[in-house]
Amino acid sequence: MDFQLTEDQKMIQEMARDLANKVIAPRADQIDKTGTFPMENFKVLAENGLLGIPFSEKYNGAGADYVSYVVALEEICRACASTGVTMSVQTSLASAPLNQFGTEDQKRKYLAPLLAGETIGAYSLSEAGAGTDAASLKCRAVKDGDDYVLTGTKMWVSNGYYADTYIVYATLDPELGHKGITAFIVEKGTPGFTFGKKEDKLGIRGSSTYELIFDGCRVPAANRLGDEGQGFKIAMWTLDGGRIGIAAQAIGIAQAALDAAVSYTQERKQFGKPLSANQAVAFTLAEMATDIEAARLLMYRAASLKDLGQNHTQAASMAKLFASETAMWVSTKAVQLHGGYGYTTDYPVERFMRDAKITEIYEGTSEVQRIVISRNELTSV
Amino acid sequence: MHIELTENQKAIQEMVREFAAREIAPHVAQWDREEHFPVDVFRRMGELGLLGLPLPEEWGGGGGTFGEYAVAIEELAKVDAGLACAYSVHVSAHTNSVYEFGTDAQKQKYLAKLCSGELIGAFALTEPSCGSDASALKTKAVEDGDSYVLNGTKQWITNAKSAGLFLLFARTNQDEPGAKGITAFLIEAGTPGLSLGRKTHKMGMRSSETYDLVLENCRVPKSAVIGTLNEGFKIAMKTLDAGRVGIASQALGIAQAALDEAKKFANEREAFGQPINRFQAIQWKIADMAVRINASRLLTYRAASLKDQGLPCTKEGAMAKLFASRTAREACNESLQIHGGYGYTDEFAIERHYRDAKVTEIYEGTSEIQKIVISRAVLGQTSRQPAKV
Numbered sequence: 001m002d003f004q005l006t007e008d009q010k011m012i013q014e015m016a017r018d019l020a021n022k023v024i025a026p027r028a029d030q031i032d033k034t035g036t037f038p039m040e041n042f043k044v045l046a047e048n049g050l051l052g053i054p055f056s057e058k059y060n061g062a063g064a065d066y067v068s069y070v071v072a073l074e075e076i077c078r079a080c081a082s083t084g085v086t087m088s089v090q091t092s093l094a095s096a097p098l099n100q101f102g103t104e105d106q107k108r109k110y111l112a113p114l115l116a117g118e119t120i121g122a123y124s125l126s127e128a129g130a131g132t133d134a135a136s137l138k139c140r141a142v143k144d145g146d147d148y149v150l151t152g153t154k155m156w157v158s159n160g161y162y163a164d165t166y167i168v169y170a171t172l173d174p175e176l177g178h179k180g181i182t183a184f185i186v187e188k189g190t191p192g193f194t195f196g197k198k199e200d201k202l203g204i205r206g207s208s209t210y211e212l213i214f215d216g217c218r219v220p221a222a223n224r225l226g227d228e229g230q231g232f233k234i235a236m237w238t239l240d241g242g243r244i245g246i247a248a249q250a251i252g253i254a255q256a257a258l259d260a261a262v263s264y265t266q267e268r269k270q271f272g273k274p275l276s277a278n279q280a281v282a283f284t285l286a287e288m289a290t291d292i293e294a295a296r297l298l299m300y301r302a303a304s305l306k307d308l309g310q311n312h313t314q315a316a317s318m319a320k321l322f323a324s325e326t327a328m329w330v331s332t333k334a335v336q337l338h339g340g341y342g343y344t345t346d347y348p349v350e351r352f353m354r355d356a357k358i359t360e361i362y363e364g365t366s367e368v369q370r371i372v373i374s375r376n377e378l379t380s381v
Numbered sequence: 382m383h384i385e386l387t388e389n390q391k392a393i394q395e396m397v398r399e400f401a402a403r404e405i406a407p408h409v410a411q412w413d414r415e416e417h418f419p420v421d422v423f424r425r426m427g428e429l430g431l432l433g434l435p436l437p438e439e440w441g442g443g444g445g446t447f448g449e450y451a452v453a454i455e456e457l458a459k460v461d462a463g464l465a466c467a468y469s470v471h472v473s474a475h476t477n478s479v480y481e482f483g484t485d486a487q488k489q490k491y492l493a494k495l496c497s498g499e500l501i502g503a504f505a506l507t508e509p510s511c512g513s514d515a516s517a518l519k520t521k522a523v524e525d526g527d528s529y530v531l532n533g534t535k536q537w538i539t540n541a542k543s544a545g546l547f548l549l550f551a552r553t554n555q556d557e558p559g560a561k562g563i564t565a566f567l568i569e570a571g572t573p574g575l576s577l578g579r580k581t582h583k584m585g586m587r588s589s590e591t592y593d594l595v596l597e598n599c600r601v602p603k604s605a606v607i608g609t610l611n612e613g614f615k616i617a618m619k620t621l622d623a624g625r626v627g628i629a630s631q632a633l634g635i636a637q638a639a640l641d642e643a644k645k646f647a648n649e650r651e652a653f654g655q656p657i658n659r660f661q662a663i664q665w666k667i668a669d670m671a672v673r674i675n676a677s678r679l680l681t682y683r684a685a686s687l688k689d690q691g692l693p694c695t696k697e698g699a700m701a702k703l704f705a706s707r708t709a710r711e712a713c714n715e716s717l718q719i720h721g722g723y724g725y726t727d728e729f730a731i732e733r734h735y736r737d738a739k740v741t742e743i744y745e746g747t748s749e750i751q752k753i754v755i756s757r758a759v760l761g762q763t764s765r766q767p768a769k770v
Contacts, residue, residue, distance in 0.1 A: 001383060001384065001385070001386065001387055001390065001446075001448045001682060001685075001686045001689075002382055002383045002384075002686060002690075003382060003384060003679075003682070003683040003686055003687070004382060004690070005382060006382060009382065067382060258759075262759060262760060266760065276756075276760055282752070282753075282756035282760065283749070283752040283753075283756060285756050285759050285760065286703075286751075286752040286753075286754075286755035286756040286759060287703075287752065289700070289755055289756075289758075289759045290680075290700045290703055290704055290755060291704075293680065293697075293700050294676035294677075294679070294680055294700075294704055295676070297676065297679035297680060297683055298672075298675065298676055298679060300382065300384060300679075301384050301675075301679055304382055304383070304384050304385075308385070315675075318671070318672045318675055318676075321668075321672055322672050322673075322676060369668070370664065370665050370668035370669070371664070371668075373667075373668040373671055373672060374664035374665065374667045374668040374671075375664075377640075377644060377667050377668065377671045378644055378647065378648060378658050378664070378667060
């Protein structure tokens with residue numbers, strides 16, 4: 001039993017940390033305030049090989065494992081969660097299903113440029129009426145000769161507009177429920193595929209979030225990912241891995257909030273002593289640090305199960321649930337420990353608190369995680 | 382990184398699980414009711430090689446790791462936390478300290494017997510007026526020729542009645558009121574002047590025996606000193622560092638038992654025409670318990686594995702104990718709630734787990750002490766800096 005990172009994992013972590021500190025963190029405030037897509041950061045990640053960490057070198061990947069990916073992602077998210085989600089969507093939600101379910105042609109055409117960072121990827125499952133209940137999605141795909149014709153509107157697509165390659169889930173027949181859902185690779189610029197509303201969000205404001213509109217959009221059958229009716233399985237498989245990525249994001253945000261609180265409470269003096277010399281403050285820091293460590297271990301466990309090729313649905317849900325709730329309370333506490341200053345945009349902790357919130361919602365709300373976890377627990381007596 | 386249990390850990394887990402089901406489970410309710418420490422069952426754990434599990438074989442130990450020891454405690458605590466308490470005091474607070482700090486002569490004299498269960502060990506630090514502030518202890522050890530003469534009272538000593546050997550802390554430098562005047566002694570039961578005091582009746586952990594120890598002109602040879610004169614407090618603190626992993630494992634076992642009972646009950650009990658496991662309010666409790674228990678397990682195993690690798694684990698051990706003990710208390714509370722009125726009776730084990738859980742937030746360093754340890758690490762202060770927090 002060994003919980004230490006391997007030398008390779010440490011190397012990737014240090015490289016990501018170095019980039020995060022030197023390049024990404026200095027831009028985070030501006031990205032948040034202007035709501036600008038972090039294109040420059042994306043290029044930096046691409047140049048440093050951080051967009052293909054857990055994939056084969058054959059397709060421009062780094063040939064490393066999932067643990068390496070999540071430790072790197074945590075570091076990037078510690079500096080800028082908006083950049084982190086872009087990396088996470090690219091890796092977990094676009095590249096991973098292509099790698100797992102794609103044909104050789106699809107991998108060469110779509111996966112390889114994604115891993116090199118030459119293209120940007122997105123994942124599109126949610127709709128206005130289908131969030132947690134994803135299987136009730138309505139976007140239709142009708143087979144017509146060698147094509148499928150997609151019609152419908154998708155929502156909350158991260159990396160939307162900026163992405164070149166979209167994994168879109170549509171149904172062959174809503175009557176079939178989840179058995180009708182099929183995944184497609186859709187290129188930006190395909191006729192009949194346009195962008196709708198851009199969402200204005202509480203946090204991760206640099207991450208682009210768009211509505212996708214499909215109006216008789218023809219997608220060649222060669223771009224179907226997996227089999228007809230296999231889409232829901234692909235979507236759920238994808239989210240199992242994605243959730244470990246969101247855990248990493250949440251942990252990065254939480255760690256940033258703790259670091260800010262540790263530094264502020266040591267500098268700020270009231271009643272003639274640093275805030276940190278008050279037991280109520282120091283004990284709060286201890287609890288924050290403990291929960292972050294617990295979340296990190298849950299993340300490592302889920303990622304390492306994935307690396308071992310073992311079922312990690314339960315472990316990923318646990319990591320995501322605990323890490324996201326930790327990020328929320330820890331960042332809220334960090335604002336509190338900063339007092340009035342924490343409520344202003346002069347300090348980054350209010351951004352951490354806004355960014356943290358989404359981790360409890362996307363890629364399966366905390367409520368969905370509890371459904372997954374309790375179902376597994378109650379049937380494993 | 383390899384987080385999953387090793388083959389050895391699985392083997393220990395299986396062995397302890399089987400032993401506990403056969404030898405402990407049928408009697409645990411009675412032992413709890415009667416405040417009975419089943420010393421014969423305890424000694425049988427020596428035959429299985431459990432009483433010296435993490436010690437090298439050359440000293441009679443099981444040649445195991447702390448990771449294996451943690452798994453053994455967890456399994457014991459699932460069935461009888463009181464016995465797990467007696468076990469962790471014997472193995473980690475006592476026997477492992479004799480191994481780490483004893484002279485060859487002391488080790489030769491005691492270790493094989495401690496590992497076999499012929500001798501049961503106890504750890505005597507706490508006094509009526511000093512718990513968390515252990516370095517304020519008052520028991521005196523005064524040099525007199527070739528011996529020390531000890532006077533004072535030790536409180537809440539686990540295994541006290543059955544123990545053959547005490548690791549006991551007393552003040553040898555009367556001019557030094559703090560940590561620097563304390564020395565550790567190995568004192569055999571039956572030494573004149575050493576007697577059992579009041580039996581402590583406890584809310585939980587009732588199958589472990591807890592007594593005061595009274596020292597009245599108790600004379601021990603100088604060879605009874607373990608470690609360096611006046612540096613006994615370091616032994617106490619190092620022992621507690623390791624001990625925290627043990628208490629975290631206990632808490633983990635209790636919490637897992639509470640979850641197992643909750644799942645069983647929720648699957649069987651019907652209300653409003655359906656099993657109560659169909660209610661989301663119940664499912665949520667199960668999910669939250671499971672997540673926190675898993676996190677506790679990882680924190681605990683991680684601290685144990687750091688110790689096995691010889692790496693610093695003070696902060697990590699404190700985090701494991703803080704998190705796991707809180708989880709145990711909360712999981713027991715939620716599990717009892719799921720049981721409803723039945724949970725409040727002795728027909729179900731959960732009320733015992735509920736009582737047992739509480740002390741894991743108190744002994745071997747309260748949760749508040751763990752937060753002091755953790756906050757110092759987080760704030761970049763050294764762990765032995767005077768308490769300013």
